[in-house]
Amino acid sequence: MTEAPFWERKKLTEMTTEEWESLCDGCGKCCLHKLIDEDDSTDEVHFTHVSCHLLDTQTARCRHYADRKNYVPDCVVITPENLEVLDYMPPSCAYRRLADGRGLASWHPLLNNGDQSAMIAAGISAAGRVTSEDQLLTELEDCIVSWPLHDC
Numbered sequence: 018m019t020e021a022p023f024w025e026r027k028k029l030t031e032m033t034t035e036e037w038e039s040l041c042d043g044c045g046k047c048c049l050h051k052l053i054d055e056d057d058s059t060d061e062v063h064f065t066h067v068s069c070h071l072l073d074t075q076t077a078r079c080r081h082y083a084d085r086k087n088y089v090p091d092c093v094v095i096t097p098e099n100l101e102v103l104d105y106m107p108p109s110c111a112y113r114r115l116a117d118g119r120g121l122a123s124w125h126p127l128l129n130n131g132d133q134s135a136m137i138a139a140g141i142s143a144a145g146r147v148t149s150e151d152q153l154l155t156e157l158e159d160c161i162v163s164w165p166l167h168d169c
Contacts, residue, residue: 024115024127029097037097040111042125042136045077045143046165047095050150050157051105062105064165065157068147077144108168109141122169139169 020026023036032040048069054061071080071088079085085092095103095112106113111121121128124135136142146164153160 022127024111024121029100029112029115032097039127040115041095042109042111042127042141043078043133044107044109044136044141045072045147046107046110046141047093048072048077048079049143049147049165050160052157052161053105063161064107064163065160066147066162067150067153067157067160068143070149070151072143072147072149074143074147074149075145077142077147107165124169140164140167141169 023032024040027036029037045068046064048071050065050067050069052063052065054063068074069079069089069092071085071092072078073080081088086094093099093103095106100106100112100116108114109122111125111127114121122139122141124139124141126133126136129135133142137144143165148160
């Protein structure tokens, strides 16, 4: 009998750094600017199609992932310890899915030999769908989109 994959047998807090990092599907949604509606009592989060300037808009990968905090000091590093307070993580996020007990989505690269094409085909990736904050020509409020909340 084959042993279950680590994400099915370990808690998020029990994973090695390598296992934790491999859960990231590379969608790039966490790098999108978000607006929080503080005028209502819900603090609703609105995603925009505007990304951090470090995100490669064609691949949805951070150009300086290992040392991103040197370039963007307020970049939020997702950890097992802060995941629960990061309630703005999209429902498709593997970290969020596992924390919610939902398992990995069928398109996740870990289930597809590291291939991201199923994720892209499912409309999950930010690749080719975003504008870098360096290229923004309008107000951030005019850039709100709903596709980052898509989950399948």
